[in-house]
Amino acid sequence: MKGSLHKRMHSLTMSFANSSIIKDHLMLDIDRLVRFNLDSWSSRVLLMEEAKKITFELTVKQLMSFDPGEWSESLRKEYLLVIEGFFSLPLPLFSTTYRKAIQARRKVAEALTVVVMKRREEEEEGAERKKDMLAALLAADDGFSDEEIVDFLVALLVAGYETTSTIMTLAVKFLTETPLALAQLKEEHEKIRAMKSDSYSLEWSDYKSMPFTQCVVNETLRVANIIGGVFRRAMTDVEIKGYKIPKGWKVFSSFRAVHLDPNHFKDARTFNPWRWQSNSVTTGPSNVFTPFGGGPRLCPGYELARVALSVFLHRLVTGFSWVPAEQDKLVFFPTTRTQKRYPIFVKRRDFAT
Ligand code: HEM
Numbered sequence: 483m484k485g486s487l488h489k490r491m492h493s494l495t496m497s498f499a500n501s502s503i504i505k506d507h508l509m510l511d512i513d514r515l516v517r518f519n520l521d522s523w524s525s526r527v528l529l530m531e532e533a534k535k536i537t538f539e540l541t542v543k544q545l546m547s548f549d550p551g552e553w554s555e556s557l558r559k560e561y562l563l564v565i566e567g568f569f570s571l572p573l574p575l576f577s578t579t580y581r582k583a584i585q586a587r588r589k590v591a592e593a594l595t596v597v598v599m600k601r602r603e604e605e606e607e608g609a610e611r612k613k614d615m616l617a618a619l620l621a622a623d624d625g626f627s628d629e630e631i632v633d634f635l636v637a638l639l640v641a642g643y644e645t646t647s648t649i650m651t652l653a654v655k656f657l658t659e660t661p662l663a664l665a666q667l668k669e670e671h672e673k674i675r676a677m678k679s680d681s682y683s684l685e686w687s688d689y690k691s692m693p694f695t696q697c698v699v700n701e702t703l704r705v706a707n708i709i710g711g712v713f714r715r716a717m718t719d720v721e722i723k724g725y726k727i728p729k730g731w732k733v734f735s736s737f738r739a740v741h742l743d744p745n746h747f748k749d750a751r752t753f754n755p756w757r758w759q760s761n762s763v764t765t766g767p768s769n770v771f772t773p774f775g776g777g778p779r780l781c782p783g784y785e786l787a788r789v790a791l792s793v794f795l796h797r798l799v800t801g802f803s804w805v806p807a808e809q810d811k812l813v814f815f816p817t818t819r820t821q822k823r824y825p826i827f828v829k830r831r832d833f834a835t
Pocket of ligand 1: 642775
């Protein structure tokens, strides 16, 4: 997507994932959906799968106001096939995965088209306008076609799904391997919980009183590099540090290389959330920490992802203790993830302890 369509879609997404929307209603949904999912946990869980479920349900709620149920679960199943197709050879004759992904993409688009058409009808019949992304797309000034809306919904489902769920899983893995950081994180969240009644909802002010959690979020994003970098095309001849990039060339800007550069981050490969407490990193040049990209294509979901991870960590550390169920390894190809989806044994914590 480029040009004016990109600008319109980008600013619409921004207007649906910004701090004030999160503060006013998404925060409550995030907390409710995280609790709803964690309530079903017992004994052994595959953390990556659980995180994906939470993230998908959250995105469906944010986009179309649907609560978790059969419809969203069957959409998710088709969706998984679409995502698998991203990592297969695009040869329908030879790749079953690719063929299945194309079929699943068609089914997802059909299901979403029905939702869009129904919503148009409801709005024409005078139903109250919902506060979700779909309502904003339907009300946009110069009108999007149903097809454009469906394409955009599909893209948004992809953008936040793998990224946020992977960062949730890896934060837990890194914390488990860094007990001092986990202890400090628990302490921060216990303090918040101690000020609440038995069944409480997290509020924006709680999110704003999690300084160490924000260090953990930054450090997870830095070490994990789930988006390793982005492509850009040179619009004119450019010279950078003596290298000439001719107009029209594509350039891969590697975030991973910068985030793991010891010139910017001491012991760069070590998970060290405390580094974010020192001013030198946070006040340094902004182009050395860009997990969400930058410029006109800056990820519009950056705040949403941070809030979702912080809420998830709060509910996890206050509600459970856990140990890894198996050795699991971080891999970076074709995407950043753990090989075994990070299986853990969980134990519910007694609120009185
Ligand atoms: C930890 C979670 C996430 C990470 C690390 C991440 C990272 C990124 C990065 C690196 C880009 C490319 C930016 C560029 O080209 O400069 C991007 C784009 C994008 N992200 Fe995210 N993202 C995350 C979560 C989300 C969420 C939750 C949403 C949903 C609202 C989202 C929606 C998008 C969209 C729509 C784009 C395309 C923006 C454009 O081209 O204008 N992302 N993201």
